Amino acid sequence: KLGSAKTHPSVPYTPSLFPGTTVPALLNSTSNQLYLHFYSDISVSAAGFHLEYKTVGLSSCPEPAVPGNGLKIGERYLVNDVVSFQCEPGYALQGHSHISCMPGTVRRWNYPPPLCIAQCGGTAEEMEGVILSPGFPGNYPSNMDCSWKISLPVGFGAHIQFLNFSTEPNHDFIEIRNGPYDTSHVIGRFSGTEIPGSLLSTSHETTVYFHSDHSQNKPGFKLEYQAYELQECPDPEPFANGIVRGAGYNVGQSVTFECLPGYQLIGHPVLTCQHGTNRNWDHPLPRCEVPCGGNITTQNGTIYSPGFPNQYPNSQDCTWIITVPAGYGIHLNFTLLQTEPYNDFITLWDGPQQTAPQLGVFTGNSVKKSAQSSSNQVLMKFHSDAANGGIFAINFYGLYRSVSSQCLTSCPVILQDLEGSGPVWGHQEEE
Incomplete structure (x- = not known):
């Protein structure tokens, strides 16, 4: 000394x-x-x-205690030696992570060994990790409301798998929310003793919420999460004869399909990109087709032949009823007409039934022909026989009927068929 x-x-x-x-x-x-x-x-x-x-x-300091659910690093306990501690995944270190052996007549550490605690809530930012109920593997306390936030880089979701699960049925439960808020969509809510299946969040922020009431404490849960890349669903463009509306094709996002005038949507109008290992939409991509007939209530539009722009099929009998607001007539303009003369033809009536005055029968191969109704409804029928296809397109729009329009229903006239080869009875359109 x-x-x-x-x-x-x-x-x-x-x-x-x-x-x-x-x-x-x-x-x-x-x-x-x-x-x-x-x-x-x-x-x-x-x-x-x-x-x-x-x-x-x-003399050396006494061997420090290893915290439960933790580990000690360092095997030298002489004066000035340092020992460090780490916790197992899911546990938080409570105390000092490093302690040093102090000099003196009685050897001692400068701090007591730390503890490893399963806490109520927290934030996990690693690409993989573990979340435990409070006190795990012991029973969780009563009256707990705990929230853990899994925060990953944008473009990643969390694959969640439960390793242990035991709660008071119905009263104590865990919720997995697809987002960081209390109002975020719940993708899983579990209670009881059955281990839940794995889950895939579709957000880079996932919330794990746990609730316990005042009675029957259980061991709780242990879950693992791992980040996975949120790839996009297949691009639905180009969408023939239609429009795709939507911000993106990532997991959880939706797109809406609309058809151009004259076409009808076949399939689901809204598709959502599903989560999972392989990205795909929740329904097959829809398509836009020309219907064989239907009720049309728009004030203007186009009627195409079935299968347009391809040739219409054989043996078709299609019926359309066009309706515009009361007080309006309907102007129809044949912008394209290529049908088998006489065997394939279009008939128009000035009203919703075949008992109404006939506006004309149109067949052959020509353009720039038109008809006009005095009624706010027009019945249109198309017939094709068993041979030779064709194509047509008819634009229509509502036309307000003035008081001076006296000749819309009372002036018969002979119209030439669009081939110019024979008479077709109809009514004079207003000039």
């Missing part, structure tokens, strides 16, 4: 200086070597010093 002013330069040291007349306290070296240096200047002599020393064994 020795008062030390300076240790040898080759040995790590912390120097201690002792001037004046105060007797230093008892000192303990932590090395098997010690360097003593005495210095006096040119003035004032004094009695000096007298010290005694003896050797002592360098």
Whole structure:
């Protein structure tokens, strides 16, 4: 035991200086070597010093306890040695992660060993991790409301798998929410003792919420999560004869399909990109086709031949009823007509039934022919026989009937068929 002013330069040291007349306290070296240096200047002599020393064994600090659900790193416990601690995944370290063996007559650590605790709530930002109910593997406490947020980079979701699960049925439960808010969509809610199946969140932020009531505490749950890339569903473009509306094709996003005028949507109008290992839409892609007939209530539009722009099939009998607001007539303009003469033809009536006056029968191969009704409804029928296809397109729009339009229903006229080869009875359109 020795008062030390300076240790040898080759040995790590912390120097201690002792001037004046105060007797230093008892000192303990932590090395098997010690360097003593005495210095006096040119003035004032004094009695000096007298010290005694003896050797002592360098005892170590006691082996620190390993926290439950944790591990200790470091096997040396001599003075100034440092030991560190880590917790198993899902547990939070409570205390100091590093402790040091202190010098002194009684060896001790500068801090007590830490604990590893399964906490109520938290944030997980790693690409994979573990979430535990409070106190796991012991029973969770009563009256708990805990929320964990899994926060991953944008473009990733969380694959969640339960390893342990036991709660009071119905009263204590866990919810997995597809987003960071209390109002986010719940993709799983579980209670009881049956281990839930795996889940895939479709958001880069996922919430795990746990609730327990005042009674019947159970061991709770242990779950693992792993990030997975949220790829896009197949691009639905180009969508023939229609329009696709939507912000994107990522998991959970939806797109809407609309057909161009004259076409009818076959299939689901709204598709949602499904989560899962393979990205795909929740329904097959729809298509836009020309219907063989139907009720049309728009004030303007186009009627195409079935299968347009391809040729219409054989043996077709199609019926359309066009309705515009009361007080309007209907103007129809044949912008395209290529049918087998006489055998394939279009008939128009000035009303919703075949008992109404006939506006004309149109067949052959020509354009720039038109008809006009005095009624706000027109019946249109198309017939094709068993041979030779064709194609047609008819634009229509509602036309307000003025008081001077006196000849819309009472002036018969002979119209030429669109081939110009024979008469077709109809009614004069208003000029």
